[in-house]
Amino acid sequence: MNPIFMAQWMKEKRSPIMILAFCGLSILATLLFGTGSDSKMQIGVFPAEGAGDTAAEEWLDLLNKGDAVEFVMQDELQAHSEVREGRADAALQLMENDYRIIAAIDNPNVQLVEQQVHTVFVEELQLRAAEAYKKDTSAFRTEVETYLKHPPITVQSQTTEGSQLIKYNMSLQLLFTFTLFLVMFTIGFKINSITMEKVSGIWSRVILSPVRKSEMYMGHLMYSAMIGFAQIAAVFLLFRYAFGFNLGDQFGMLLLIAAMYSMTIVALSMLLTGMVRTPEQFNAVFPSVIPIMPLLSGAYMPPGTITNEFLLTISELFPLKHALDAMIDIAIYNAGWPDVFLSVAKLCMIGVICMGIGINLMERRRV
Amino acid sequence: MLEAMELRKVFKGRTAVDDVSLFLDQGESVGLLGPNGAGKSTTISMISSLLTPNSGDVRLNGVSIVSKPQFIRQVLGVVPQEIALYEELSAYENLKFFGSIYRLKGKQLEAKIQELLEMVGLRDRQKELIKTYSGGMKRRINIAAALLHDPQIVIMDEPTVGIDPQSRNHILETVRLLNREKGTTVLYTSHYMEEVEQLCSRVYIMDHGRIIASGTTEELRRILSGEDTLLLKLDKPNKDLANVLRSLAPIRHVEETDNGLKLIIAKHSSLLSQIVQTAESHQVEIINIHVHTPSLEDVFLHLTGRTLRD
Known part of the structure; x- marks a missing residue:
């Protein structure tokens, strides 16, 4: 041999x-x-007609607090064109109190964007609704943030064996x-x-x-x-x-x-x-x-x-x-x-x- | 010493070798002659135990090598028709590899390699890669690789195909040296008649998978003792002349050559004047006529009606 x-x-x-x-x-x-492969997905954002730029900027700040997706302000035509030509999975149109997702096909990335945007909007709109009953809105916001630092319920994700979930x-x-x-x-x-x-x-x-x-x-x-x-x-x-x-x-x-x-x-x-x-x-x-x-x-x-x-x-x-x-x-x-x-x-x-x-x-x- | 008996090999319904029997005595140099596709390579593959015959047997000193192939492998060296060498390695490295598979090592292997390189005339180029060698040099190393373990029997399958005259002479000299000075038994297959005539004391002629004649070169030439070969040199080629000569009864075969015609005629037939007249009637001038001593090539032509290179 x-x-x-x-x-x-x-x-x-x-x-x-x-x-x-x-x-x-x-x-x-x-x-x-x-x-x-671990870099964030980029999604173009543009304000809807009639919605103010300031409101859009505020939503953008909130949306970018998440980990998975990066939202960037973009021209409406360009955002549409990128989705149409398949260069972007989706684009996001921001209204005063609502949003619209523009996508060519429904894929897991679009669902991920939708999930993140929905969560941000629901939380923010709930806070705004609660603020309507308060005189000092900024004090209310601070109070909520302080409260959430020690929430009454915490959720921990674990595997079936009891170990920590590991990021893939x-x-x-x-x-x-x-x-x-x-x-x-x-x-x-x-x-x-x-x-x-x-x-x-x-x-x-x-x-x-x-x-x-x-x-x-x-x-x-x-x-x-x-x-x-x-x-x-x-x-x-x-x-x-x-x-x-x-x-x-x-x-x-x-x-x-x-x-x-x-x-x-x-x-x-x-x-x-x-x-x-x-x-x-x-x-x-x-x-x-x-x-x-x-x-x-x-x-x-x-x-x-x-x-x-x-x-x-x-x-x-x-x-x-x-x-x-x-x-x-x-x-x-x-x-x-x-x-x-x-x-x-x-x-x-x-x-x-x-x-x-x-x-x-x-x-x-x-x- | 080595005897093949009624060998038969069939590949997918085609009979490559049919009822072939031959023998080699110790120290003999035997030629196996035949055109391409005659079944020579298949025959030697069976003799060397690489192929199992469909029927028949090969015996070395009475022992069947079909059932005990290792019996012949110890004493056999085979020079295949292909260049069975590693192109990426040097001549020295190739010989070292083929020596090591025969369990040779150390000084013994080194001495054998140098001896064989000297024998094939490539000692000074031993470090060069095989892929940089000429066809003739590769063939010389191909032979050396089969001789490292000092085999008693060497089978050479067309070892001079497609090489330059210098390498060819070197190879023929090597075979002569092996057989005459070292007493190695050689089975030499070729479709070059002159090589077999030079090297071998006995010859087997194969065609279409069968042995069609065998004997010493003299015995084979005697097959043509009833015939003469005439070589006519003509001033120009003429197909009609060849056709007319073919129709003359004592002429057994007419073949067109580069500068004239080759005729095989019944011995002692007085045809010369008739040939000259026929040439004149076709306005062809005969420059000279040569009566040729029959060669093995002529024997093959006589037996098969075609040349070895057809």
Whole structure:
């Protein structure tokens, strides 16, 4: 097994461009799409005809006290145009004591805006109604604010286990997604070298040597898995120590999941390699099939975005989904092995099935 | 020493090799001759245990290698038709890899690598990457890679295809050295007649998956003892002349060459005057006539009605 492994490593040292390129792409994609994902959504605001600018400014101050959405004053025509052309999810028309949301489609972002605006308006209008019965309105406002500092009822949100609700980290999900997605290419193209060696005659030469066939496969498979794992580990370490990403307190567990994922992708690549006849066919099929996996798994979107039962069932077949679930649970929710057992079990099962069928197909085929 | 008996291989209903039997004695150099697609590569794949025959057997010193492939693998070196080397590695690194899969290491491996690089004339370029080598240089390393473990039997599958004359001579010299000085048994497949005539004491000729003739080169030439080969050099090509000559009874085969015609005629037939007259009647001048000693190429032509490169 060692000579096979070392020969692959020697080739890698001569031409490390592929692994470096995919590492670079993982980093670049995460920085491009991941770091901006927590920024506030911007919504254009304009006063309705007849409503005063001062009143609109007052509402704007109140609306911007929330966390999730940033409201900015905008020209009415421009606000309409941005919504119409899909550059903004919604716009807000402010009246003296009311509002109107302008949206092209009803999506979760529009509902979020609606919720925030509604809450602000209801609270403010209730206060104004109460003020109508007071002589000193400013004193009343101060009294309410002081009272609310120590409210009679406080609501605490907790998980079913009793722990604090943790804010979801979309950047971390995208880091995992891009890294796991791009490492599939590295591993796939490495596994394809088995077919290349079969076509070039190197494989037959090695078969005639004392090296056993199982050692030949092990050399290739172990090398591909290790190079894939090294790529994931390098990207994670970089983001943890250079970019300051919080990857949780169980980095070792994350790396173990990465190792299992690498092995499963090796198996998946073996299956695809077994289905095609030439390295060129693999190079055409593999990059066409792989990008579908993160899309159908909803890996680029916040959790719960995909609700279609069919898509959810299909995504169960993809190793990316299970590795991603396990990593998110570990990094964000501090989950232990019992919590991620199901994801890990599914990951391993996909690996075993793909490897079994893949090797069988490869051995049946005569190159 | 090595014997193939009634080998047969069928791929998806197409018979690639049919009832092929051949043998190699220790220290012999045997040629397997045939055009592309004759079944040579399939035959040597079965002999080297890479392919299992549908029927028939291959025996090495009486032991069936179909059931015990490892028996031949220990003593066999195969030079495949393809360049089975890592293009990204140097010649030295490739040889080191192929040596290490035969469990060679340390000084023994190093000495063997240098010996073989010297043998194939590439010692001074051993550190260069294979992808920077010419086709001929790659083929020389391809041969060296099969010799690292000092095999008793070497099977070479068209080792001189598509290379320059210098590399070709080097390869032929290497094969001669292996066989005559080191006593290695060689099975050499080719569709170049002259190579097989130079290197091999016995020859098997294959066509359409079957052995159509075998024997020493002299024995094979004797197949044509009842025929003469005439090479006519003409001042201009003329298709009508070739067609008319074909119709003459003692002429068994007419083939157009670059500057004239090649005729295979029954021995001792007095055709010369008739040929000259026919040429004159077609206003073609015969510049010279050469009576040619039959070669293996002529034997193949006689047996199959086509040339090896058809």
